[in-house]
Amino acid sequence: MSQKPILIVDDVDTHLTLFTATLEAAGYTVLSARSRAEALALSATTAPGIALVDLVLPDGDGIELIKTLKDRDPSIKLIAITAFASVDRAVSAMRNGAMDFLVKPIEPEHLKTTITNTLAGRSIGQYVQPYPADEVETDGLIGSSDLMQDIYSTIRAVAGSAASVFITGENGTGKVKAAAAIHDQSGYKDGAFVKLDCSTAAPNTIEAELLGHIAMPGAPEKIGVAELANGGTLLLDEICTLSLPMQARLLNMLQSGVITPIGTxxxxxxxxxxxxxxxxxxxxxxxxxxxxxxxxxxxNVVPIHLPPLRARGLDVVEIAETELDRLCAREEREFRTLSTEVKAIFLDHAWPGNIRELMNVLWNVIVLHDGPVVNVPDLPPYLRGAPRVQRTPNPGGASQAPANPFAGKTLAEIERNAVEAAISHAGGSIPTAARALGVSPSTLYRKLEGWGRPARGGRKF
Ligand SMILES: Nc1ncnc2c1ncn2[C@@H]1O[C@H](COP(=O)(O)OP(=O)(O)OP(=O)(O)O)[C@@H](O)[C@H]1O
Incomplete structure (x- = not known):
């Protein structure tokens, strides 16, 4: 339960009375304000933990108030209150700092659940993630390699059309970032950029997440992501994880051009x-x-395949140097560059986690070490400790043949070990492991099935 009070900002007395009574009965301390000015004055003296803000206020815009409250106190949790007709405004409120929104009329039970979720740090953003403004530019995609130049041209070309885009690529190659770049350059940029992660949404709620549902006993009306994205871009992340029945429903929506919420x-x-x-x-x-x-x-009208980082040549160094600057500015750290040895390690490494892995490495370096140069000892052990091929004779002159890792194993065992190591190195992705081993994914599926290992749906296991 919140130690700090909950501030409700709404100029309709019946709403204030109902919300206050519901939350006080649940044990919260509640403050109420009927205008923007009153809310600003109250929040300055009482430091509320949560503020529920009606987006239409008599003396100003609720979104402006949300932004001001967030600027003043970044720890405050904000919930927008809106009428059904202004869902696009709710999305805009979320872009300006709101964690969630409530659509009128608001059932007391729904209000309490939303407050509980907000206090627990769970927001609608688990499914709906408006992209932060500074992340949605193509400029944000770093890398001058020829492979990436081709991707930038495709992004620019497709942005001017309404065509559907299918982006593939290993984990962490920037699929979501590329999608955001398309949105940002397109005629849809004034609408919302809404993401539904099909791989994490619960199978029994995903249809409601996508299409929404009408109010039902015990469950208030829900607006689906398809509707939240109206006028903007809907990103269905990891779409291949959708069940066949859900694929049929999605196809139906696309063919009819109509979003039909459940129950209507x-x-x-x-x-x-x-x-x-x-x-x-x-x-x-x-x-x-x-x-x-x-x-x-x-x-698959316009397919885009993002190459793995290891295939992008010097991009890894370019991304690392740019991100180092950005992270240092944000964290007030002093690193300026990478040593030559570190650049060589970065160019040599396979980066199974791609750019996300690189980001984590840089983050780890700047948090744990001091600049101005990133040196080999600053790297995480798995990067600096990798046994390097010895290119010069050792000083003692004695030949030190490496231990034979295959000793005592049959060819079949060696093959199985190699396949399992590749899958583990690829973070569980069979297509990625197959590419690394130079075979087709179906070859790996067949082998895994032969060994009695589950290879469900080509997904991670
Ligand atoms: N070209 C790039 N330049 C700079 N940063 C990038 C680039 N591509 C991706 N990133 C960053 O790398 C991280 C991973 O990107 P993103 O989430 O878009 O990858 P993804 O392919 O969607 O990953 P996953 O499949 O694991 O969901 C993010 O922090 C993103 O901002």
Whole structure:
């Protein structure tokens, strides 16, 4: 339970009375304000932990108030209150610092659940993640390699159209960042950029997450991400993890051009650009019968494949140096550059986690060490400790043959060890492991099945 009071800002007396009574009965201390001015004065003296802000106030804009309260106290948790007709404003409120929003009329139970979730740090952002403004520019995609120049051209070309885009690539290659760049350069940029992670949304709620539902006993009306994205971009992240029945529903929505929330037959026009991402190869999923071919061809109007970091040449150093500057500015640290040895290690490393792995390494370095140069001992042990090929004779002159790692093993055991090591190195991704081993994913699936290991859906295991 919050130690700090909850501030409710709404100019309608009946709302204030109902919300205050509900929350006080649940044990919270509640303050109320009927205007922007009153809210600013109260928050200056009482430091509320949560503020519920109606977006329409008699003396100003609720979004402005949300922004001001967040600027004044970054720890405050904000919830926007809105009428159904202004869902786009709720999304805008979330971009300005709100964690969640409530649509009127608000059921007391729903109000209490939202407060509990907000205090626990759970927000609608678990499913709906408006992208921070500074992350959505193509400029934010660093890397001058030829491979990336081609990607930038495709992004620019597709941004000017309404075509669906299917972005593939290993984990951490920047699929979501590329999607955000397309949104930011497109005619949809004034609408919301809304992401639904199909791999983490619960199977029994994903349809409601996508399409929404009408008010039902015990559950207030829910607005689906498809509707939140209207006028903007809907990103379906890891779409290949959708079940076949959900694929059918999505196809139905795309074919009809209508979003029909659960519990009603009347729909609303769907007006958004759709971008999908997948870490696994969608064509393999289609061939295996796990992904509908008709849906795939509808989504795959413009395919973009993001190459792994290890294939981007000097991009790894360019990204590392740029990110080092950015992280140091943010964390007030003093690193200026990477030593030559560190650059060599970065160029040599396979980066199975791609740019996300690189970011984690830099983060680790700047938090634990002091600058101005990143040296080999500053790197995490798995990077600096990797046994390097000895290129010069050792000083003692004695030959030190490395221990034979294959001693005593059959060819079949060696093969199995190599496959398992590659899958583990690829973070569980079979297509990535297959690429590293130079075989097709179906070869790996067959081998795994032969060894009695689950290879469900080509997904991580
Ligand atoms: N070209 C790039 N330049 C700079 N930063 C990048 C680039 N590409 C990605 N990033 C950063 O790398 C991280 C991972 O990117 P992102 O989440 O877009 O990858 P992803 O492919 O969607 O990952 P996953 O499949 O694991 O969800 C993010 O912090 C992102 O900002």
């Amino acid at each position: 037959t009347s729909g609303r026009p769907a007006e958004f650009r759709l971008i999908c991402t997948s870490t696994v190869d969608p064509r393999t999923e289609v061939q295996a019968g796990r992904f509908r071919a008709d849906l795939f061809y509808r989504l």
